Amino acid sequence: xxxxxxxxxxxxxxxxxxxxxxxxxxxxxxxxxxxxxxxxxxxxxxxxxxxxxxxxxxxxxxxxxxxxxxxxxxxxxxxxxxxxxxxxxxxxxxxxxxxxxxxxxxxxxxxxxxxxxxxxxxxxxxxxxxxxxxxxxxxxxxxxxxxxxxxxxxxxxxxxxxxxxxxxxxxxxxxxxxxxxxxxxxxxxxxxxxxxxxxxxxxxxxxxxxxxxxxxxxxxxxxxxxxxxxxxxxxxxxxxxxxxxxxxxxxxxxxxxxxxxxxxxxxxxxxxxxxxxxxxxxxxxxxxxxxxxxxxxxxxxxxxxxxxxxxxxxxxxxxxxxxxxxxxxxxxxxxxxxxxxxxxxxxxxxxxxxxxxxxxxxxxxxxxxxxxxxxxxxxxxxxxxxxxxxxxxxxxxxxxxxxxxxxxxxxxxxxxxxxxxxxxxxxxxxxxxxxxxxxxxxxxxxxxxxxxxxxxxxxxxxxxxxxxxxxxxxxxx
Numbered sequence: 083x084x085x086x087x088x089x090x091x092x093x094x095x096x097x098x099x100x101x102x103x104x105x106x107x108x109x110x111x112x113x114x115x116x117x118x119x120x121x122x123x124x125x126x127x128x129x130x131x132x133x134x135x136x137x138x139x140x141x142x143x144x145x146x147x148x149x150x151x152x153x154x155x156x157x158x159x160x161x162x163x164x165x166x167x168x169x170x171x172x173x174x175x176x177x178x179x180x181x182x183x184x185x186x187x188x189x190x191x192x193x194x195x196x197x198x199x200x201x202x203x204x205x206x207x208x209x210x211x212x213x214x215x216x217x218x219x220x221x222x223x224x225x226x227x228x229x230x231x232x233x234x235x236x237x238x239x240x241x242x243x244x245x246x247x248x249x250x251x252x253x254x255x256x257x258x259x260x261x262x263x264x265x266x267x268x269x270x271x272x273x274x275x276x277x278x279x280x281x282x283x284x285x286x287x288x289x290x291x292x293x294x295x296x297x298x299x300x301x302x303x304x305x306x307x308x309x310x311x312x313x314x315x316x317x318x319x320x321x322x323x324x325x326x327x328x329x330x331x332x333x334x335x336x337x338x339x340x341x342x343x344x345x346x347x348x349x350x351x352x353x354x355x356x357x358x359x360x361x362x363x364x365x366x367x368x369x370x371x372x373x374x375x376x377x378x379x380x381x382x383x384x385x386x387x388x389x390x391x392x393x394x395x396x397x398x399x400x401x402x403x404x405x406x407x408x409x410x411x412x413x414x415x416x417x418x419x420x421x422x423x424x425x426x427x428x429x430x431x432x433x434x435x436x437x438x439x440x441x442x443x444x445x446x447x448x449x450x451x452x453x454x455x456x457x458x459x460x461x462x463x464x465x466x467x468x469x470x471x472x473x474x475x476x477x478x479x480x481x482x483x484x485x486x487x488x489x490x491x492x493x494x495x496x497x498x499x500x501x502x503x504x505x506x507x508x509x510x511x512x513x514x515x516x517x518x519x520x521x522x523x524x525x526x527x528x529x530x531x532x533x534x535x536x537x538x539x540x541x542x543x544x545x546x547x548x549x550x551x552x553x554x555x556x557x558x559x
Contacts, residue, residue, distance in 0.1 A: 293526025
């Protein structure tokens with residue numbers, strides 16, 4: 083056998099072997115009913131462990147391609163091309179071969195563990211249920227039952243909601259736009275997905291912050307994009323780094339989270355905002371501004387968004403109600419040039435025929451009510467209280483073992499371990515103690531960082547959560 087498995091490939095060796103044997107069967111090199119090489123003989127020939135061959139043969143057996151009987155070896159199914167033999171699709175192979183990549187295994191593990199009731203959850207980037215404006219929604223549904231049309235709505239989203247958003251962003255974000263320039267999406271993540279799929283092509287270079295939420299998203303890799311990192315310091319990304327990446331790689335798009343950035347909590351300095359917009363205009367580089375947190379500013383001061391400063395239409399602006407109202411509403415929106423919005427709306431219609439009308443109605447009622455402003459004030463106060471509880475608990479129970487920048491808004495605390503401890507192993511220990519966080523490697527390239535989301539746990543559980551984390555941390559002394 084001239085073929086040999088590639089030990090440097092990410093795909094497990096046993097799967098490579100199973101696929102090669104299946105190919106040999108399909109081309110007639112191994113005939114129906116014929117006996118395949120013994121496990122020992124094939125292992126010796128391919129220079130692998132016998133257990134690897136056993137796993138490969140078992141993969142083929144599960145797919146109905148071979149039969150295995152103790153004492154008689156492994157045979158190609160005698161009726162592999164016949165009508166009587168029923169083959170089961172190799173679903174594992176289909177799952178692995180899809181072009182849309184899965185989330186990182188560690189991210190999937192965290193999501194699974196945080197479903198457990200005994201876990202104090204500093205990992206999930208959302209509000210706790212007590213921060214939702216549930217009483218308003220209950221009152222709304224009691225006093226004003228929904229009587230709207232439940233069919234397909236406009237591809238860009240409900241017109242009343244889009245008009246309300248125009249007024250909302252003018253009042254709170256100083257952004258001037260029109261309903262035709264707004265697309266309603268299923269949260270900010272769908273907005274990012276639509277932009278990547280519709281406005282870029284495989285091989286394009288894009289710049290993302292390091293660390294950032296975008297770092298954790300496989301959608302860039304699924305689309306075949308080349309991602310380049312922009313280091314984030316205490317004032318955000320540096321304009322000169324964007325220029326350098328453009329000169330070296332001709333980046334086609336820059337993704338930024340300027341206010342209370344996820345995960346660092348930093349704010350992009352005003353002068354840097356101006357310089358970045360100048361670069362964007364000079365070189366024609368689109369800026370994707372993701373703004374989930376600016377309204378959470380604990381001081382009440384809202385920085386000018388890049389979109390509000392954009393005089394040339396270079397910024398696509400994304401925001402949502404996920405981080406400030408309720409994640410389950412799945413209401414987000416994109417603001418941009420009409421031609422871009424129409425292109426993205428066409429793609430969204432192909433995916434889901436437009437957004438569900440009921441959550442759009444709820445969102446429109448809430449955004450246009452006086453209750454929205456009072457909710458934001460209450461949210462800021464509660465988030466600040468939770469932040470202070472988290473900071474105080476870390477200082478009291480862990481002290482010099484960690485350091486961090488205290489954010490003035492948002493929902494995340496970016497924490498640096500001052501000792502050389504593997505944050506992935508620390509997570510495993512923490513989960514055993516009943517608490518979860520996000521290891522920094524999911525969000526950035528540097529080691530030894532962790533993200534604690536203070537919005538997700540109930541306020542009364544924060545101190546207990548850090549106590550559990552401290553018990554896990556001290557195991558590494």
